[in-house]
Amino acid sequence: MIAAPAMLSSVLALAQGPLDAQAAPELRWAGLALLLPLVSGLLCLLCGWAKVRSKLPAALTIAALGGAFATILRLQGVVGETPVVINLFDWISWTWGDGSRFHGFTANVDLYVDRLTVFWMLFVTGLGTLIALYASEYMESDVGKGYTRFFGAVSIFLFAMGCLVMGGNLVMLYLGWEGVGLASYLLIGYYFTKPEAVAAAKKAFIVNRIGDLGLALALFLTWQCYGTVEYAALWKAIEAAPASSEWTAQAIPWLLMLGAFGKSAQLPLYVWLPDAMEGPTPVSALIHAATMVTAGVYLIARMFPLFVVNPDALAAVAWVGGLTALLAATIGMAQYDMKRIWAYSTISQLGYMFLGLGVGTTFGASYHVFTHAFFKALLFLTAGAVMHGFAGQLDIRKLSGLLKVPGFRLVSLLAVLGCFWLAAFPFTAAFFSKDEILVSAFTAKDERVHVLGWIGLVVAALTAYYTFRVGFRVFFGPVKYEPGDEHHGYDDHDHAHGGHDAHASHGGHAQHGQHAQHGHHGHHGEFHPHGPRWAIRVPLMLIAVGAILAGWPSYRTMLDHDAPNWVKTQVAQSSAYQGAPAGDHATHGGQDAASHDAAHADHADHAHADHEHLVLGMDAHTAVGRLGSLACIAGILVSLYLHLINRGAADALRRALMGSIATRWIVVGAERKWMVDEFYDWVIRLPLRLVANILSAIDELLLDAGIVNGLGALPAAVGRIFRPLYGGVVQGYAVTMAGGVALVAAWVIWIWLRGAN
Amino acid sequence: MNPIDPQLPPGDPLVMLGLLASAILFAVGIVGFLSRRNMITMFLCTELMFQGAGLAMISYGRQHMDLSGQVFVIFILTVAAAEAALALGLVVLLYRRKETLSAEAWKELAES
Numbered sequence: 001m002i003a004a005p006a007m008l009s010s011v012l013a014l015a016q017g018p019l020d021a022q023a024a025p026e027l028r029w030a031g032l033a034l035l036l037p038l039v040s041g042l043l044c045l046l047c048g049w050a051k052v053r054s055k056l057p058a059a060l061t062i063a064a065l066g067g068a069f070a071t072i073l074r075l076q077g078v079v080g081e082t083p084v085v086i087n088l089f090d091w092i093s094w095t096w097g098d099g100s101r102f103h104g105f106t107a108n109v110d111l112y113v114d115r116l117t118v119f120w121m122l123f124v125t126g127l128g129t130l131i132a133l134y135a136s137e138y139m140e141s142d143v144g145k146g147y148t149r150f151f152g153a154v155s156i157f158l159f160a161m162g163c164l165v166m167g168g169n170l171v172m173l174y175l176g177w178e179g180v181g182l183a184s185y186l187l188i189g190y191y192f193t194k195p196e197a198v199a200a201a202k203k204a205f206i207v208n209r210i211g212d213l214g215l216a217l218a219l220f221l222t223w224q225c226y227g228t229v230e231y232a233a234l235w236k237a238i239e240a241a242p243a244s245s246e247w248t249a250q251a252i253p254w255l256l257m258l259g260a261f262g263k264s265a266q267l268p269l270y271v272w273l274p275d276a277m278e279g280p281t282p283v284s285a286l287i288h289a290a291t292m293v294t295a296g297v298y299l300i301a302r303m304f305p306l307f308v309v310n311p312d313a314l315a316a317v318a319w320v321g322g323l324t325a326l327l328a329a330t331i332g333m334a335q336y337d338m339k340r341i342w343a344y345s346t347i348s349q350l351g352y353m354f355l356g357l358g359v360g361t362t363f364g365a366s367y368h369v370f371t372h373a374f375f376k377a378l379l380f381l382t383a384g385a386v387m388h389g390f391a392g393q394l395d396i397r398k399l400s401g402l403l404k405v406p407g408f409r410l411v412s413l414l415a416v417l418g419c420f421w422l423a424a425f426p427f428t429a430a431f432f433s434k435d436e437i438l439v440s441a442f443t444a445k446d447e448r449v450h451v452l453g454w455i456g457l458v459v460a461a462l463t464a465y466y467t468f469r470v471g472f473r474v475f476f477g478p479v480k481y482e483p484g485d486e487h488h489g490y491d492d493h494d495h496a497h498g499g500h501d502a503h504a505s506h507g508g509h510a511q512h513g514q515h516a517q518h519g520h521h522g523h524h525g526e527f528h529p530h531g532p533r534w535a536i537r538v539p540l541m542l543i544a545v546g547a548i549l550a551g552w553p554s555y556r557t558m559l560d561h562d563a564p565n566w567v568k569t570q571v572a573q574s575s576a577y578q579g580a581p582a583g584d585h586a587t588h589g590g591q592d593a594a595s596h597d598a599a600h601a602d603h604a605d606h607a608h609a610d611h612e613h614l615v616l617g618m619d620a621h622t623a624v625g626r627l628g629s630l631a632c633i634a635g636i637l638v639s640l641y642l643h644l645i646n647r648g649a650a651d652a653l654r655r656a657l658m659g660s661i662a663t664r665w666i667v668v669g670a671e672r673k674w675m676v677d678e679f680y681d682w683v684i685r686l687p688l689r690l691v692a693n694i695l696s697a698i699d700e701l702l703l704d705a706g707i708v709n710g711l712g713a714l715p716a717a718v719g720r721i722f723r724p725l726y727g728g729v730v731q732g733y734a735v736t737m738a739g740g741v742a743l744v745a746a747w748v749i750w751i752w753l754r755g756a757n
Numbered sequence: 758m759n760p761i762d763p764q765l766p767p768g769d770p771l772v773m774l775g776l777l778a779s780a781i782l783f784a785v786g787i788v789g790f791l792s793r794r795n796m797i798t799m800f801l802c803t804e805l806m807f808q809g810a811g812l813a814m815i816s817y818g819r820q821h822m823d824l825s826g827q828v829f830v831i832f833i834l835t836v837a838a839a840e841a842a843l844a845l846g847l848v849v850l851l852y853r854r855k856e857t858l859s860a861e862a863w864k865e866l867a868e869s
Contacts, residue, residue, distance in 0.1 A: 728867025730799070730860045731791050738787055 026078045030111050031088050033068040033075075033121060033166065037158035040064030044152030053144045057151035058136035065132050065158055069125040076118050081573045083114035085168050085232050092171070101227040101237075110168025112231045116574030119366065119567070120165045120298055123373045124291045126546070128158050130539040131290075134381055135282035137535035138388055150190060150280065157183030157287060164295055170219045170229040173299070177215060177263065180292045181208050187287060188279040200275035207272040211262015215299075218255035222306070225249045231302075235575055238305045252306050253313035256299060257320075264296025264350050267324040271677055273347055277339040281384030284339060289346045289380050290373040297353045297369050301362045301576040315448055318358020318441070322452040322459075325351030327674065329462040333469070334670035338383045338394045341470055345422060346376055348459060355452055356437035359444040362576035364436030367553075367567045371429040374547035375421035381543065382415035385536055386474070389529040392484030396470055401479035407531020412475040414544045419471035421547050423464035423636060426629040429551030434460065438624045453624070457631050464635025472644040483527045763822045775816030783809030794859045796848050800841075807837055 040060045047057045088109040095104035111117075132154055139150050160179025167173045181204075189201030223229050225248050226237040260266070265273035276288045287293070300307060300317065307314055325348045332344035349372050356365035387394055389408065403412040424430040434456075441453035532540075553566040571577065618626070642650040657663045669675070725736065765772065786805030793799055811830040818826020848858070855862045 726867050728864030730863075731794075734787075734790055738791070 026074045027084055027086055027113065029071055030075055030086050030113055030166070032071040033125065034088075034111075034159060034162040036064040036067045036071070037061075037155045037162065041152050041155035041159060044148050044155055048145065048148040048152065051144075052148060055136055055140070055143060055147070057148045058132065058139075061151040061155050062129060062132045062136065064155060065125055065129040068158065068162070069122075069129050072118060072121045072125050075113060076122060079113055079115055079118050081115075083112060083232065083574070085230075086111040086113060087168075105223065105229075107169050107171035107229060109172065110230070111166045112168035113166065114574045115570040116298075116301065116366070116576055117166050119370070119570035120294075121162065123370055124161050124165065125158065127290050127373055127377055127543070128154070128161075128286060130542055131282050131286040131377065131381070134285075134384075134536050134539040135280070137533060138282055138384060139280060146190070150187070153183050153186040153190075154283075154286070157187070157292070161291055161295070165298060168231060170222060170231075173302075174215060174219055177212065177259070177295065180287070180295060181205065181212070181263075184208075184276070184287050184292055187283040188276045190280055190283070191278070194278070196275075197278040200272075200278040204272040204276050207269050208262045211259045211269055214255040214258025214262070218252050218259065221248050221252050221255065225252065231575065235305060249306075250310050250313075253303075253310045254316075256303055256306065257313060257317055260296030260299045260354075261320065262296075263299075264293050264354070265347050266296070266350060266354055267320050267327065270324060270328065270347050271680065274340050274343045274673075277337075277343050281339065281380060281387060284343070285377045285380035285384065288343065289376040293346065293350060294353070294369045294373070297350070297357065297365055300354075300357045301366055301571070302574075304357075304362055304576045311446060314358050314360065315446055316358070318355050318444075318449045318452055321351045321354025321356070321358055322441075322449075322455045323351070324348070325355065325459045326455055326462075329459045329466065330670050331673050333462060333466040334667065336395050336397055338386070338396055338399075338470055338474065339380070341396075341466060342376065342379050342383060345379075345463065345467065346372075348463060349376070349422075352434060352437055352456065352459070355441060355456060359437070359440045359446070359449050359452070361436055361440035363565075363568045363571045364433060364440055366571045366576070367436055368430070368433035370567060371421070371433045371547070371550040374543055374550050375418045375430060378414060378540065378543045378547055379418040379422060381536075381540055382411050382418060385411045385532045385540070386415075387484070388536070389531060390481060390483050391527070393482060394484070396473045398482040399474045400481065401475070401477045402481070403475045404479050405481070405529060405531075407529065410537060411532060411540065414540050416471050416475055417544055418547065419467045423467045423632050424460060424628065425464075425632055425636075426625075427551070429547060429549075429554070431628065431632075432551055432554035435621070435624055435628060438628065439620045442620045442624060457624075457627050460628055461631035461635040464632040465639045468636050468639035469643050472639055473647075476644050477647070481529065483529070765820055765822065769820065772816050772820045775812055775819065779809045779812035779816060781809075782806070782812060794861055796851065796858045796860055797845075799860065800844055800848065804837070804841070807833070 040063070043060050044057045047060070088111065090108050092105065092107040094106075097103035132151070135150065135154070139147055142150065157180055160176045160183055162176070163172050164176025164180060167176055185201050185205045188204050189198050191197040192201075219229060222234070225246065226234055228234055228237060262269045273288060273293065277284055279288070307317075328344045328347035328351060332341050332348060335341045335344065349368065353365040353368050353372075356362075356368060383394065386399065386402065386408070390399065393399060402408045403416075405412075421428045421430050424434045438453050438456045438460075441456055442450055444450065553568070556563045557565050642653065654667060657667045672678075725732075783806050786802045786807075786809060789802035789805065790799050793802065811833055814826040814830055816826075818824065851863070852858055
């Protein structure tokens with residue numbers, strides 16, 4: 001480990017062309033952000049080989065991820081407005097013909113470090129470190145083989161995510177893209193003895209393959225159109241010849257979009273994400289909420305210059321995002337499993353991000369990615385803490401009033417905080433980032449997408465409702481709970497028993513009484529929930545602080561209109577602002593946006609936009625702020641009544657809706673996830689199965705039975721003809737032999753007699 | 758006909774007698790081999806055929822006034838002695854297995 005930095009810098013010194021003279025020496029260390037997780041992944045492999053039965057793999061992973069985070073923090077200070085390409089080592093470099101632009105293919109292991117890269121890596125590695133710490137306690141019942149496997153996969157995930165975000169060309173991005181897919185597969189299928197988990201892992205992998213096909217084709221077409229897949233050269237090529245109308249150039253955004261929709265769980269490829277909740281909760285928080293699923297947003301933001309040539313593609317991104325947000329929100333309203341609700345909310349929030357990208361505000365989308373990463377990680381991790389303490393119970397009908405359960409006060413408070421953030425309560429971080437997206441939707445140049453602003457507002461209300469449906473049911477109200485059935489199950493609950501003595505002292509019996517009234521569980525008398533210890537509490541608190549501070553850039557802008565929004569600065573000085581975005585940046589003219597001071601750009605930009613676009617007679621910012629707050633508060637109030645004040649009303653409402661034929665479909669549809677899985681089953685899986693069965697029948701009947709076995713049977717059949725000659729009687733053989741000799745003799749004599757005549 | 762070959766004139770009575778005796782020996786051997794089931798008898802019959810063949814060689818050697826025929830026969834006799842010991846040993850082992858000398862008992866060794 002100590003030798004690693006020295007090794008790296010010598011590798012850098014040997015293999016790289018010198019950095020720019022003005023580039024900071026810290027940039028030489030950027031490769032550490034990739035190397036450390038890779039090393040810890042390999043060490044975890046060694047731990048598995050050496051059968052380590054301690055928390056060593058967790059310590060290694062936390063240390064490596066912490067180191068990567070520190071590296072990125074150092075980079076944050078030194079990366080300027082111009083992107084830096086750091087060559088780690090040469091990889092692919094082919095030329096043919098005269099070696100000019102279309103006669104060569106170069107893909108080195110380069111890092112492309114600009115502010116967008118650093119921005120993305122900051123929360124990826126930061127949250128990665130905290131969630132690894134959380135997991136070190138969460139996964140402790142699996143210490144040994146499973147623990148090592150888990151942390152090895154987490155390390156590999158962080159390495160692949162680093163490749164994806166920091167890679168200097170599309171090939172590196174593609175490798176990282178597949179790497180995170182692999183890590184995701186391994187971690188969803190972590191409980192590989194559980195059939196649902198295995199099925200979910202396969203589903204995630206296969207659905208992602210469909211998207212990855214798009215990404216691969218886009219990569220090929222990018223080379224075909226622009227003659228390079230390296231970002232730096234690519235931007236130059238696009239600058240030289242912008243809006244190409246060739247179909248290949250037009251197709252690239254559509255194909256990239258397909259890749260992004262697969263990885264980021266958008267319509268029509270979102271179906272894998274809810275099932276991915278079969279993985280351990282820290283994985284859901286890290287990979288399936290905060291980091292990996294934002295890779296699609298990163299892809300589109302990074303490749304934005306390629307999207308600008310095709311306004312239709314951008315509109316499609318916006319529409320898919322808006323509709324996904326709506327669909328996922330309606331499903332989320334009717335689910336009962338806490339983690340699934342958060343999964344659908346993730347899909348819905350990702351929909352917002354794509355809406356933002358589609359209407360041209362890469363800043364709004366990235367800002368929402370940033371705020372969402374914190375509060376969604378917080379929500380998942382608190383859900384995990386509850387699950388951890390209540391033997392795997394996640395049904396919101398079977399948990400109530402956790403705020404008053406000893407040991408869960410902090411977790412509950414933080415979860416409720418996360419709920420406020422997810423609901424985009426006024427003046428929370430998510431409120432500002434959502435605001436950016438919706439304002440851009442209302443003020444986009446493309447008239448077709450304005451209606452998506454209204455859809456976004458409706459989704460905001462729905463989000464507030466279903467978020468607090470969980471919040472009010474689980475954390476408020478009378479104390480009542482039923483433990484799950486994972487005492488000896490897949491998750492970590494062996495110390496649910498061990499904890500009895502410890503918990504008996506702080507009033508576990510108080511709930512015990514109420515609990516028994518509930519009762520149809522045999523093991524009630526024994527169950528006491530156990531609260532989390534420091535390794536879960538500390539990351540939760542830090543992430544909560546992060547969630548609060550995520551709004552800081554906007555608070556600063558609110559107080560001082562000239563203060564630059566930090567996120568905007570980060571995003572504006574990258575390829576995400578290149579080209580002429582269709583939305584609100586259009587006014588300050590494409591290419592040189594990066595060189596503007598972001599704050600001024602921001603200001604001029606909005607002032608301009610506000611004159612042009614009025615929503616309900618107000619300028620767009622004011623209107624969206626007010627309407628968004630209204631939607632959020634309305635959603636919370638409905639939820640407050642139905643799920644806290646009068647819980648019977650919710651059931652009565654459901655019964656009433658179920659009672660009438662006209663409204664029954666709403667309830668059934670939402671509860672059964674609008675039958676999308678069934679639809680795919682019928683439309684895709686069934687025909688495939690049919691074809692597979694037909695082909696299998698042809699194989700078995702024609703090829704195997706007919707040709708292969710037929711040829712095999714031929715010698716046996718021939719043998720059967722001659723077999724009677726070999727009856728086992730020695731005399732039979734002797735007669736054959738003597739007869740044969742006699743025949744030969746007779747023939748010879750006959751010839752001799754003829755010759756004699 | 759090689760003029761140097763010191764051949765007897767055709768129809769030498771001693772040669773004809775020898776050839777007749779060898780034909781009879783061989784025929785008796787074949788008939789005996791085909792008609793009997795006792796392994797020792799069958800073995801004796803093969804020996805008869807051997808001697809028939811040997812006698813034919815000696816007779817032709819006489820016809821050609823050449824000693825090679827007799828040399829060969831003496832050579833064959835020594836080999837046959839060794840082979841006879843081996844074959845009788847086999848017969849003894851086979852008898853121990855099935856408590857019978859009949860060749861029929863070993864039909865199961867056939868292909869079908």
